Amino acid sequence: MTTEKKIFKKIAQSKKARAGVITTAHGEIETPIFMPVGTRASVKTMWQEELEEMNAQIILGNTYHLYLRPGHELIEKVGAGLHGFMKWDRAILTDSGGYQVFSLSSMNKVTEEGVTFQSHLDGSRHLISPEKSMEIQRALGSDIVMNFDECPALPATKDRLRESMELTLRWAKRCRDYQLKDHQNLFGIIQGGLHHDLRTECMERLKEMNFEGFALGGLSVGEKNEEMVSFLDNFVHTMPEDKPRYLMGVGKPLDILNGIRAGIDMFDCVLPTRNARNGQFLTKGGPLNIKKERFKEDLLPPDPECNCKVCRKYSRAYIRHLFTVGEYLAGNMITYHNLYFYLQMTRDAREAIKADKFDEFYSSFYNSYTSNMW
Numbered sequence: 001m002t003t004e005k006k007i008f009k010k011i012a013q014s015k016k017a018r019a020g021v022i023t024t025a026h027g028e029i030e031t032p033i034f035m036p037v038g039t040r041a042s043v044k045t046m047w048q049e050e051l052e053e054m055n056a057q058i059i060l061g062n063t064y065h066l067y068l069r070p071g072h073e074l075i076e077k078v079g080a081g082l083h084g085f086m087k088w089d090r091a092i093l094t095d096s097g098g099y100q101v102f103s104l105s106s107m108n109k110v111t112e113e114g115v116t117f118q119s120h121l122d123g124s125r126h127l128i129s130p131e132k133s134m135e136i137q138r139a140l141g142s143d144i145v146m147n148f149d150e151c152p153a154l155p156a157t158k159d160r161l162r163e164s165m166e167l168t169l170r171w172a173k174r175c176r177d178y179q180l181k182d183h184q185n186l187f188g189i190i191q192g193g194l195h196h197d198l199r200t201e202c203m204e205r206l207k208e209m210n211f212e213g214f215a216l217g218g219l220s221v222g223e224k225n226e227e228m229v230s231f232l233d234n235f236v237h238t239m240p241e242d243k244p245r246y247l248m249g250v251g252k253p254l255d256i257l258n259g260i261r262a263g264i265d266m267f268d269c270v271l272p273t274r275n276a277r278n279g280q281f282l283t284k285g286g287p288l289n290i291k292k293e294r295f296k297e298d299l300l301p302p303d304p305e306c307n308c309k310v311c312r313k314y315s316r317a318y319i320r321h322l323f324t325v326g327e328y329l330a331g332n333m334i335t336y337h338n339l340y341f342y343l344q345m346t347r348d349a350r351e352a353i354k355a356d357k358f359d360e361f362y363s364s365f366y367n368s369y370t371s372n373m374w
């Protein structure tokens with residue numbers, strides 16, 4: 001029987017929104033928290049020092065990518081794990097690889113054993129099983145390890161969703177039975193589509209396996225936004241109070257606030273980093289695309305309300321120029337601001353929860369963000 005590790009402490013509640021602390025071997029994580037995505041051992045265009053100065057407390061690494069290149073054995077051999085390899089001494093969460101196989105590899109086949117796939121790099125064939133996923137994440141030494149699950153393709157019938165959920169539960173047991181390193185925490189992943197009964201059954205059966213935290217899978221995969229939001233409002237508060245709740249792959253700023261309002265603690269999304277490279281600044285007044293002609297001589301900072309080192313010094317005109325001529329610095333500056341914006345938004349949400357004023361915070365942010373000022 002796995003002894004239960006308690007890593008989460010709730011410190012405040014404001015209706016269903018909560019603020020807490022997750023304790024890991026690589027430091028404390030103040031929730032609600034946004035996790036910058038560091039796919040291949042790098043949060044694209046960011047130095048680790050820049051992530052530290054904006055006070056990122058946890059980043060995400062992708063098992064699928066790191067397994068293919070440079071390989072988890074190399075990372076364990078030369079870096080004693082991902083922390084040493086990339087010189088990041090704060091917390092790391094690794095995903096389990098299954099979801100990315102479906103989004104990246106050309107051929108993939110699901111069996112009881114696991115998922116067979118062809119590498120998107122050289123077409124070589126591989127099998128990722130629950131045990132293989134745990135072996136990779138053990139070698140990476142992440143503080144939070146994600147279960148190997150199946151994220152069913154949508155649209156799906158209820159029978160298909162149940163079948164997929166049952167497979168995810170059998171794989172969850174195999175992950176739990178795998179011996180990870182002492183400092184590592186294992187999170188279960190709740191599947192079941194938008195069916196409250198399937199989701200509740202999945203959660204109850206996962207609770208018997210003593211995971212240190214729970215994630216919601218199978219969302220932000222093409223369902224209507226209002227379907228996701230109403231599902232969250234009805235389900236999240238039924239998840240265990242005393243364990244971290246992680247909504248995978250979410251999301252846009254307002255989706256994160258909807259998740260926090262429903263009781264979610266942890267978020268990850270590629271949007272702030274990916275859209276940055278396409279010239280999109282996320283600001284209090286809504287998205288701003290720096291490519292627009294009207295910013296050509298605009299000496300305002302990207303987000304006049306932002307206190308990040310980019311907005312404190314540089315103008316829209318300058319960054320528009322950098323982007324237009326293709327200077328790499330543009331990607332770094334826009335990414336830096338966007339991650340700072342996400343981290344600051346979750347910090348502000350946390351303060352609002354501690355003051356029991358989250359609803360007021362939500363309304364004010366919503367009105368400003370949807371004003372589409374730019």
Ligand SMILES: CCNc1nc2cc3[nH]c(NC)nc3cc2c(=O)[nH]1
Nearest residue numbers: 095096099146151217218219220249
């Ligand atoms: C941890 C790997 N498993 C796993 N990752 C996911 C990542 C997602 N990312 C998004 N939207 C961008 N939905 C997701 C669902 C899952 C899911 O159901 N499972």
Ligand SMILES: [Zn+2]
Nearest residue numbers: 306308311337
């Ligand atoms: Zn800024």
